[in-house]
Amino acid sequence: MTAPLPPSALTADRRAADLARLADGWRPDVLVVGAGFTGAGIALDAATRGLEVAVVDRGDLANGTSRWSSKLAHGGLRYLAKGDVGLAHESAVERGRLMEHIAPHLTRSLPFVTPLNDGMPPSAGVLSGLGYVAGNALRIAAGTSSRTLPGPRWLTPQGVRDRVPAVGRSGLVGGWLNTDGQLVDDARLVVAIARTAAAFGAAVLTRVAAVEAHRDRAVLDIDGSRVDVRAGRVVVAAGAWSDTLDQRVRLRPSRGVHLVLDGAALRNPTAALSAPVPGHLNRFVFALPQPDGRIYLGLTDDPVDGDVPDESTVTPEERAFLLGAIERVLEQPIDPAHVVGGYGGYRPLVAGETEATSDLSRAHLVLDDGDGPLTIVGGKLTTYRHMAADVVDRLTDRPCTTARQPLVGALPRRRLDWVAARAWLVGRYGSEAEVLEDLIAADPTLGRRVLDHLPYLRAELVFAVQREGATTAGDLIDRRTRIGLVPADREAALPVAEALLDRSAG
Ligand SMILES: Cc1cc2nc3c(=O)[nH]c(=O)nc-3n(C[C@H](O)[C@H](O)[C@H](O)COP(=O)(O)OP(=O)(O)OC[C@H]3O[C@@H](n4cnc5c(N)ncnc54)[C@H](O)[C@@H]3O)c2cc1C
Incomplete structure (x- = not known):
């Protein structure tokens, strides 16, 4: 008997059901466009405050800048050197929250x-x-x-x-x-934020592009069909592409x-x-x-x-x-x-x-006037939670609770040593590493590496399809793992990823 899936699981069935809901006229309180750090963070914040949320991305989770960073949770020293004490303090506070409460398993x-x-x-x-x-x-x-x-x-x-x-x-x-803070991987952190939002009821929909974004309406491209979706408020968090949806943005x-x-x-x-x-x-x-x-x-x-x-x-x-x-x-x-x-x-x-x-501020900017969507640009991944709170504060009076909201898999740092799984998996999945060990116990071939010279295991690719919303081989090797950063490794891993994708999806 297989264990029931947790509410954080992003599965193909859940995606299909959420898409059908949108096409049938579901009107979420918040429709977020873009599932990088900023959009996923907003979806999580809004969902934890009890709002109905849908977040869409034209690609995968962490499709844009959020997977190309230096993977550091900065303490803000650089901003201090420029005299921006407020931003430096905000960075240091958010770094501490991330490392001590929100994602000790995904930071070091x-x-x-x-x-x-x-x-x-x-x-x-x-x-x-x-x-x-x-x-x-x-x-x-x-x-x-x-x-x-x-x-x-x-x-x-x-x-x-x-x-x-x-x-x-x-x-x-x-x-x-x-010392400074380092993420185990930026794309993994985005996936964890999005899955935590899903655990609070958010619909997380990859490969859905917004074609137009207005104050309370957006036109989405769902599998090639244009769907007009109404929402309490549309939020654009499309990073370096935000100006394609909101003409007010100057990037x-x-x-x-x-x-x-x-x-x-x-x-x-x-x-x-x-x-x-x-x-x-x-x-x-x-x-x-x-x-x-x-x-x-x-x-x-x-x-x-x-x-x-x-x-x-x-x-x-x-x-x-x-x-x-x-x-x-x-x-x-x-x-x-x-x-x-x-x-x-x-x-x-x-x-x-x-x-x-290099002289432009790393502070974020929220545009919130007239008939346009609520748009957020700028900032950096270290402060994504604070940026999200700034946006959602404009949508509801209910208080923000994300400062101490652990992400899926999170445990206090000292308790991570007690997880019954190999250290490599605990360092990437926290408490969920035990689920990957169960996959390996049921099929020992999943304990093999994807490529002999890199530590990524085949079980990780299966887990990514079953719980992390991966739908293509590219999702598996370019975002759920980072094997694909080296072209020769990408080519060698692709057939393994395709075979495991077929098997897990089937
Ligand atoms: C080289 C580099 C290194 C960095 N290093 C650090 C670091 O170490 N620490 C730090 O704190 N910050 C760092 N940053 C900054 C940080 O990475 C970014 O600020 C952050 O990732 C931006 O996230 P975002 O969600 O706003 O944008 P993105 O991650 O780009 O997300 C925008 C999303 O919108 C989607 N999208 C676009 N158009 C549409 C549409 N029409 N419909 C649907 N979806 C759409 C895209 O597919 C994308 O997934 C770095 C930045 C760079 C470039």
Whole structure:
């Protein structure tokens, strides 16, 4: 006998039933367009306040920018450096909530090493040290425990190389060790937010595009048919594409790219490495180790003109910029064979007075007037919950409860050790890892890896179809797992994903 599915399960049957409801004239209180961090967060907030909610995305969950981020829950240090104390505090508070209450299973503290050598001016070391002390003060003011995010400290040259063995020895005088929040994966967090919204009754509908959005009406494209849907209020959270649905929006999208490196490129570091960008006081490139053994090296910040594409790769100039900046602190240049992939994303920044997108505010903007939809743009993933609350506060007087609302699979950090499942699964599914172990117990072939050199298991793909709303092989390898970030791995995993999709859906 199979166990009944929990209300958070996004299944093909549930999708079909919700689509039929919409086509039959169901009028939700809130219709959200876009299921990235912002839209999924709004759906969750509204559903927890008792509103009837539908959220649609023209692609999969985390179809847009929300899967192309650096996967960090920032403490807001960068905003402090620009004098925006309010935004810095908000970031630090939301980071703490995410790590301690909302998603301890999908977040971890990531140590960052900033090496200093005798070729750098002494002021560089003093300035970065002062910055980390200020960042720690933000953490304390936000009420986040030092057990969650330990404070900064100075490392000896040996301490630097113990954590990142590829750092150059010559002239190394030591370095700062600082910690920030890291997501196990951005797309996984969006899926968890959307499924938690579903547990509170929200209809979560992927592959449904909005063609028009008005105050209380939208035209949706459902399987090729235009359906006029009425709602108490339509909310546009379509990120860098919001201006295609709401003419009031003025965006200045900024492109940010990462290279994907094999862990061997930096001799399998246990900490992230940050290196200053030459000629900038407050700009760094980061090499960020990931749970699957790869490293993401980022990040650029360049304004874009014209249409924002759905997917994009890294240009030779961007690759040279990132490698050049990080190699300044390494023993030897990175072996080109270790650069295995790359990805680009677009920050949905609100246009301002300045040309440089790095100077544009990361604060969000809500447009709420006239006959148009309620539209939210800007912000960042760290503050998605606060942004969602700002929107839903305009729709109901009922109080927001998401500050301490755990997402599906969440457990207090110390209790994650007690989950009866392998550590890899607990780190990606929290308490739900036991369900994946049950799948493997029933069919031991699901305990095999999808690809031998990566830790993702076949059971994860089955779980993604049965509970996480995956409907295509691309959903499985590009968003529920991140195998697809390396083109050769994507090609090799596709047949496995297709076979498991057929089997699980059938
Ligand atoms: C390179 C990079 C690195 C970043 N790193 C970080 C970081 O480490 N930490 C941090 O806090 N922030 C980071 N950010 C910012 C953060 O990623 C974004 O602010 C956030 O993901 C935006 O989420 P969103 O939901 O607003 O937009 P999106 O994720 O783009 O979601 C918009 C959704 O709308 C859908 N959509 C569009 N048009 C329609 C339509 N007509 N009908 C239906 N659906 C539609 C899209 O398919 C998409 O899924 C980074 C950004 C970039 C670009």
